[in-house]
Amino acid sequence: MRRMTARPGNAHQARLLKLLRDGGPNSRAQLGDQVDLSRSKLAVEVDRLLETGLVVADGLAASRGGRRSHNIRLNPELRFLGVDIGATSVDVAVTNAELETLGHLNQPMDVREGPVAVFEQVLAMAAKLRASGLAEGFDGAGIGVPGPVRFPEGIPVAPPIMPGWDGFPVREALSQELGCPVMVDNDVNLMAMGEQHAGVARTVADFLCVKIGTGIGCGIVVGGEVYRGTTGSAGDIGHIQAVPDGRPCACGNRGCLEAHFSGAALARDATEAAQQGLSAELASRLETDGGLTAVDVAAAAAAGDATALDLIREGGNRTGQVIAGLVSFFNPGLVVIGGGVTGLGHTLLAAIRTQVYRQSLPLATGNLPIVLGELGPAAGVIGAARLISDHLFSPA
Amino acid sequence: MRRMTARPGNAHQARLLKLLRDGGPNSRAQLGDQVDLSRSKLAVEVDRLLETGLVVADGLAASRGGRRSHNIRLNPELRFLGVDIGATSVDVAVTNAELETLGHLNQPMDVREGPVAVFEQVLAMAAKLRASGLAEGFDGAGIGVPGPVRFPEGIPVAPPIMPGWDGFPVREALSQELGCPVMVDNDVNLMAMGEQHAGVARTVADFLCVKIGTGIGCGIVVGGEVYRGTTGSAGDIGHIQAVPDGRPCACGNRGCLEAHFSGAALARDATEAAQQGLSAELASRLETDGGLTAVDVAAAAAAGDATALDLIREGGNRTGQVIAGLVSFFNPGLVVIGGGVTGLGHTLLAAIRTQVYRQSLPLATGNLPIVLGELGPAAGVIGAARLISDHLFSPA
DNA sequence: CTTCTTTGTCCACTGAGTGGAAAAAGTAGG
DNA sequence: CCTACTTTTTCCACTCAGTGGACAAAGAAG
Numbered sequence: 001m002r003r004m005t006a007r008p009g010n011a012h013q014a015r016l017l018k019l020l021r022d023g024g025p026n027s028r029a030q031l032g033d034q035v036d037l038s039r040s041k042l043a044v045e046v047d048r049l050l051e052t053g054l055v056v057a058d059g060l061a062a063s064r065g066g067r068r069s070h071n072i073r074l075n076p077e078l079r080f081l082g083v084d085i086g087a088t089s090v091d092v093a094v095t096n097a098e099l100e101t102l103g104h105l106n107q108p109m110d111v112r113e114g115p116v117a118v119f120e121q122v123l124a125m126a127a128k129l130r131a132s133g134l135a136e137g138f139d140g141a142g143i144g145v146p147g148p149v150r151f152p153e154g155i156p157v158a159p160p161i162m163p164g165w166d167g168f169p170v171r172e173a174l175s176q177e178l179g180c181p182v183m184v185d186n187d188v189n190l191m192a193m194g195e196q197h198a199g200v201a202r203t204v205a206d207f208l209c210v211k212i213g214t215g216i217g218c219g220i221v222v223g224g225e226v227y228r229g230t231t232g233s234a235g236d237i238g239h240i241q242a243v244p245d246g247r248p249c250a251c252g253n254r255g256c257l258e259a260h261f262s263g264a265a266l267a268r269d270a271t272e273a274a275q276q277g278l279s280a281e282l283a284s285r286l287e288t289d290g291g292l293t294a295v296d297v298a299a300a301a302a303a304g305d306a307t308a309l310d311l312i313r314e315g316g317n318r319t320g321q322v323i324a325g326l327v328s329f330f331n332p333g334l335v336v337i338g339g340g341v342t343g344l345g346h347t348l349l350a351a352i353r354t355q356v357y358r359q360s361l362p363l364a365t366g367n368l369p370i371v372l373g374e375l376g377p378a379a380g381v382i383g384a385a386r387l388i389s390d391h392l393f394s395p396a
Numbered sequence: 397m398r399r400m401t402a403r404p405g406n407a408h409q410a411r412l413l414k415l416l417r418d419g420g421p422n423s424r425a426q427l428g429d430q431v432d433l434s435r436s437k438l439a440v441e442v443d444r445l446l447e448t449g450l451v452v453a454d455g456l457a458a459s460r461g462g463r464r465s466h467n468i469r470l471n472p473e474l475r476f477l478g479v480d481i482g483a484t485s486v487d488v489a490v491t492n493a494e495l496e497t498l499g500h501l502n503q504p505m506d507v508r509e510g511p512v513a514v515f516e517q518v519l520a521m522a523a524k525l526r527a528s529g530l531a532e533g534f535d536g537a538g539i540g541v542p543g544p545v546r547f548p549e550g551i552p553v554a555p556p557i558m559p560g561w562d563g564f565p566v567r568e569a570l571s572q573e574l575g576c577p578v579m580v581d582n583d584v585n586l587m588a589m590g591e592q593h594a595g596v597a598r599t600v601a602d603f604l605c606v607k608i609g610t611g612i613g614c615g616i617v618v619g620g621e622v623y624r625g626t627t628g629s630a631g632d633i634g635h636i637q638a639v640p641d642g643r644p645c646a647c648g649n650r651g652c653l654e655a656h657f658s659g660a661a662l663a664r665d666a667t668e669a670a671q672q673g674l675s676a677e678l679a680s681r682l683e684t685d686g687g688l689t690a691v692d693v694a695a696a697a698a699a700g701d702a703t704a705l706d707l708i709r710e711g712g713n714r715t716g717q718v719i720a721g722l723v724s725f726f727n728p729g730l731v732v733i734g735g736g737v738t739g740l741g742h743t744l745l746a747a748i749r750t751q752v753y754r755q756s757l758p759l760a761t762g763n764l765p766i767v768l769g770e771l772g773p774a775a776g777v778i779g780a781a782r783l784i785s786d787h788l789f790s791p792a
Numbered sequence: 793c794t795t796c797t798t799t800g801t802c803c804a805c806t807g808a809g810t811g812g813a814a815a816a817a818g819t820a821g822g
Numbered sequence: 823c824c825t826a827c828t829t830t831t832t833c834c835a836c837t838c839a840g841t842g843g844a845c846a847a848a849g850a851a852g
Contacts, residue, residue, distance in 0.1 A: 010839095029799055038841050043801070066798020067848040148759055158759045206626055218725065222618050229727025230602055233759045240721040241755055244640070253755060322721070325636040329614065329722055331625025359637055359649060363544055363554045363629045425830055434810050439831070456817095462829020463817040 003137050003180060004078060006052035007396035012037065012045045017393040020055060020074045021098055022197075027061055027069030046072060054078075074098060079134070080388055081141035081178065083122055084187055084380030086340075087111055087161055087214035090118070092125040093381035094134045099197060099389060101378060103134045111146060114164035115173070123177055138180045140392050142384030143170060144187035146215065148233040154184035157232060160251065161215060183387045187211070187380055188235055189226045191373070192219025194383030195336050199374035204334045208326060209373070210237075211339035212319065214263045218326070237326070238262065242318045257322050261315030263294045263340050269311050270297045279307035298343040312344050316351025323352060323370075324359035331364045338373030345372070399533050399576060400474060402448035403792035408433065408441045413789040416451060416470045417494055418593075423457060423465030442468060450474075470494060475530070476784055477537035477574065479518055480583055480776030482736075483507055483557055483610035486514070488521040489777035490530045495593060495785060497774060499530045507542060510560035511569070519573055534576045536788050538780030539566060540583035542611065544629040550580035553628060556647065557611060579783045583607070583776055584631055585622045587769070588615025590779030591732050595770035600730045604722060605769070606633075607735035608715065610659045614722070633722070634658065638714045653718050657711030659690045659736050665707055666693045675703035694739040708740050712747025719748060719766075720755035727760045734769030741768070 008014040012035070019034055020026060026034075032042050049055045056075050060068040074097035084091040088111075093104040105125045109118060129135060147159025154171025156162070175182040192209035195201045201209070201221070209219035218235040220227040228234050238258035239251050246255025247265075259265060270292045274282040281300045286292050300308035323335060335356070337349060353370050373379055404410040408431070415430055416422060428438045445451045452471050456464040470493035480487040484507075489500040501521045505514060525531060543555025550567025552558065571578040588605035591597045597605070597617070605615035614631040616623040624630050634654035635647050642651025643661075655661060666688045670678040677696045682688050696704035719731060731752070733745060749766050769775055 027799075039800075040802080040842080041840050044840090063849050064798070065850055066796085067800070067846095069799055160757075206623075220725075222623060227602075227618060229760070230729035230764075231727060231759055231762070233724075233757065234727035235725065236727070236757060236760065237721075237725050239755075239757055240724050241717065251757065321637065325633075325718070325721060326725055328629075328636050329616075329631065329633050329725070331627060331630035331632070333626035359635075361556075361629065361632060361635055361647065363627055364625070364632065366627070368626075423830075435831075436811080436833080437809050440809090459818050460829070461819055462827090463815095463831070465830055 004053055004075065004139050006054055008054070008393060009048060009052075010045075010395055012041075013049055014394050016045060016049060017054065017074070018390075020072065021389060021393065024098060025071045025073035028072060029069055031072065077136075078139050079137065080385040081126055081129075081135075081138045081180075082381030082384035082388075083126075083141065084144045084190065084377075084384060085109075085111060085118060085122070085146060086187065086380075087146050090122060090125065091377055091381050092122060092129065093378070093385070094129045094138075095382070095385040097139075097389065099382060099385050101382065103129045103132065104378065104381065105129060106377065111162040112164065115168045115170065119174065119177070126178070138178055140181045140183075140388035141174065141178055142190065142387035142389075143174060143182060143184045144190040144380050144384050145170065145184065146187050146213075146217075148231070148236065149184055149186050149228075150232050151185060151228050154182065156184075181388065181392060183391050185226075185384075185387055186217070186219075186228075186232070186235070188217035188219045189228065190219075190381075190383030190387060191338055191379045192221050192226060192336070192383065193386045194375055194379035194381070195338070195373050196221060196224075196383075197386045198382055199379060200336055200371055201334055204332075206330075206332050207334035207336065208323075208330060208332045209336040209338060210319070210323060212262060212337065212341040213339040216258050216262050216319070216339075220330070237322060240322050240325075242322055257318060260318045266294050266297055266311060266315060266341070267292050270300075270308065273307050273311065279305055281305035282307060294341050295343060298345070301344065301347060309347060312347045313351045316344075316348045317355055319348075320352035320355025321359065324356045327356055327360045327364050327368065332368070335368065335370045336373050337370065338376075338379060342372055342376065400449055400471065400535050402450055404450070404789060405444060405448075406441075406791055408437075409445055410790050412441060412445060413450060413470070414786075416468065417785060417789065420494060421467045421469035424468060425465055427468065473532075474535050475533065476781040477522055477525075477531075477534045477576075478777030478780035479522075479537065480540045480586065480773075480780060481505075481507060481514060481518070481542060482583065482776075483542050486518060486521065487773055487777050488518060488525065489774070489781070490525045490534075491778070491781040493535075493785065495778060495781050497778065499525045499528060500774065500777065501525060502773065507558040508560065511564045511566065515570065515573070522574070534574055536577045536579075536784035537570065537574055538586065538783035538785075539570060539578060539580045540586040540776050540780050541566065541580065542583050542609075542613075544627070544632065545580055545582050545624075546628050547581060547624050550578065552580075577784065577788060579787050581622075581780075581783055582613070582615075582624075582628070582631070584613035584615045585624065586615075586777075586779030586783060587734055587775045588617050588622060588732070588779065589782045590771055590775035590777070591734070591769050592617060592620075592779075593782045594778055595775060596732055596767055597730055600728075602726075602728050603730035603732065604719075604726060604728045605732040605734060606715070606719060608658060608733065608737040609735040612654050612658050612715070612735075616726070633718060636718050636721075638718055653714060656714045662690050662693055662707060662711060662737070663688050666696075666704065669703050669707070675701055677701035678703060690737050691739060694741070697740065697743060705743060708743045709747045712740075712744045713751055715744075716748035716751025717755065720752045723752055723756045723760050723764065728764070731764065731766045732769050733766065734772075734775060738768055738772065 057070045078097035080095045082093045090109045094102045156165040170184045188211045216238040218237045239256040242257040243255040247259040249256035249259035274286040285296045453466045474493035476491045478489045486505045490498045552561040566580045584607045612634040614633045635652040638653040639651040643655040645652035645655035670682040681692045
């Protein structure tokens with residue numbers, strides 16, 4: 001099948017496409033209720049969209065007491081590819097134009113192997129999804145990478161945990177390989193967009209999305225739009241000082257949040273504790289698994305292990321202190337906690353909440369929910385699909 | 397004179413008004429170069445603005461080799477009132493529509509005396525400026541208050557240092573008294589707007605403006621617009637924890653930035669040092685002045701007093717540490733330092749810079765200027781005038 | 793079968809905005 | 823003084839987005 005190449009011709013059409021994406025199929029009349037255009041004008045724009053093939057009219061809806069309406073919907077054959085590259089694994093998913101996930105793959109991977117090797121794997125996963133009949137091709141792809149990105153060009157800049165990617169033209173390269181438009185962003189920003197589109201942040205204009213995985217980052221949404229900062233490094237909170245003269249960090253400083261709490265730090269601390277004989281539970285897991293990860297700590301905590309619980313609580317306290325500062329500064333309407341460490345669940349959340357509610361001013365915390373992300377590992381790929389769909393559903 | 401009540405009738409007119417405000421008088425042709433409208437359409441909109449009286453055509457400009465152009469300018473009789481209420485003093489200024497300061501008064505005052513007493517003083521100052529022939533009346537007024545504001549209504553909410561103001565309808569009350577439209581905002585936001593309009597931040601879209609006065613606050617500008625947060629308390633960084641288990645703060649916590657460095661904290665620390673005999677310089681000033689303020693510390697530092705310099709440096713370090721965190725998080729294109737403590741000058745700035753450049757990641761600090769505000773005490777009142785002019789120069 | 797409701801289409805009209813021509817008012821040079 | 827060239831402003835016919843009302847289509851309810 002020939003892929004769609006059309007783009008909305010004006011702001012009205014863009015608006016309609018987004019309404020159909022976020023609200024599902026609608027009749028012309030229902031669309032008219034939402035856009036403040038005369039029925040005549042609306043009909044014209046819908047007709048133009050039908051001509052481009054971006055939307056289709058299929059069948060008649062049930063009557064509600066009058067003439068039956070036509071169902072207008074986004075072309076059901078459109079396919080977006082969402083890719084979320086983490087530090088140690090990749091997620092690849094296929095969605096339709098309404099951003100519903102049709103298929104999702106997850107594989108372990110090491111970003112440090114560099115862009116060429118990683119993209120080989122990503123393309124293979126995409127091919128697998130295509131082969132399973134979910135897509136004949138892709139109309140667009142969104143890619144998340146674990147580091148700062150020069151957004152307009154889609155190029156990672158000075159990413160600490162993936163040095164080989166510095167300056168690699170991700171957008172251009174993948175656009176060539178996939179034969180479709182590509183947008184690239186920081187993985188944390190995509191998680192924020194995912195939770196905004198289909199998760200806990202659906203109704204909030206200004207919020208923070210803290211992702212605790214191998215590292216720690218924070219997506220910032222201002223007025224419904226992701227804020228990326230002057231050089232694309234906004235939200236890089238992993239190297240904020242959490243402990244004066246604390247642990248040495250890979251960045252050269254001491255006491256960085258990431259050095260004290262993150263997937264990597266937690267694994268290291270748990271291993272240390274096990275080796276020092278502080279926890280039989282952790283020690284036995286160390287023996288079975290060979291090495292400890294955040295998952296082991298979560299399991300130990302769930303089993304009631306005091307050492308594991310302490311580690312989580314202390315990490316949560318550190319993180320909560322930093323978030324408390326950000327809450328005072330940014331005064332968000334919501335704080336979402338997500339990432340691989342979400343498995344630590346309520347223990348972590350409680351520690352974070354305690355710190356924030358205690359340290360920030362009442363005006364900022366009075367009506368501030370602090371919650372876990374709703375979408376888990378799907379947030380990134382949904383956000384990626386949303387990124388490219390926002391791009392393609394804007395006037396060319 | 398009857399005050400102007402007209403507002404621009406559409407976005408084009410609003411655009412033109414702002415061009416005239418920020419760029420001064422222009423011919424129709426010059427305006428046409430900036431707005432991407434046909435000459436015909438432009439002429440129509442300019443004529444409409446002339447009809448409203450918001451702009452006037454006075455005289456012909458010198459020829460540049462062809463027909464002489466008419467000078468189109470904002471009505472020179474328009475007057476805005478800018479009011480900047482601090483913790484211990486008020487600034488009141490009159491500007492024309494181009495936001496040039498025509499007169500400026502500054503008087504000591506105590507916010508804690510409550511809105512009624514303060515506004516009596518403000519109105520007297522405004523009357524004085526009017527009596528001196530600078531204005532026959534005001535077409536609009538902007539007011540800055542030292543605490544969070546529910547912006548749409550212009551009402552302070554839960555302001556820590558001015559408890560008597562909580563819920564007082566500043567906007568409505570002053571609008572009645574002055575007989576003109578009024579907008580109210582946090583003083584820090586106005587300082588940011590001032591520096592953006594006429595100071596160091598003219599060309600930057602995303603920046604932070606840290607104001608160190610009696611307390612500490614931070615104006616946040618995102619994409620050229622002030623960001624106020626969900627409840628209007630964004631930028632309230634005075635109570636971010638700077639020192640774990642540090643000094644007790646009025647807010648009930650310990651170690652808040654404001655408890656360790658601010659105009660008030662500096663005065664207190666200097667007095668303590670003088671009483672303990674650590675500095676002859678400060679002790680002698682204590683005797684002469686009766687009580688020490690930040691100004692005394694600045695003077696002592698300028699005279700080379702080691703204790704004063706130490707106090708400034710330590711405060712700068714604390715502040716710098718907090719700002720370093722904000723820089724990592726927000727990735728601004730500029731950081732402006734202002735407020736009453738600006739007199740501490742380069743010593744303070746150097747300490748702040750050292751901390752930020754050392755602690756934040758290179759990508760965020762690589763091209764990040766950290767500078768003192770250019771406008772000093774005028775920033776607030778200019779920002780206030782800008783606030784109301786932005787409001788009045790937007791379509792009704 | 794009639795009446796009412798809802799959906800969708802058609803069409804004349806308005807008003808924003810364009811672009812080109814011409815008028816107005818200069819400068820520069822012979 | 824006259825001519826050629828510029829720049830600014832005005833005028834006007836034309837395009838096109840968008841409106842709102844009339845009307846057709848298609849069904850529900852009685």
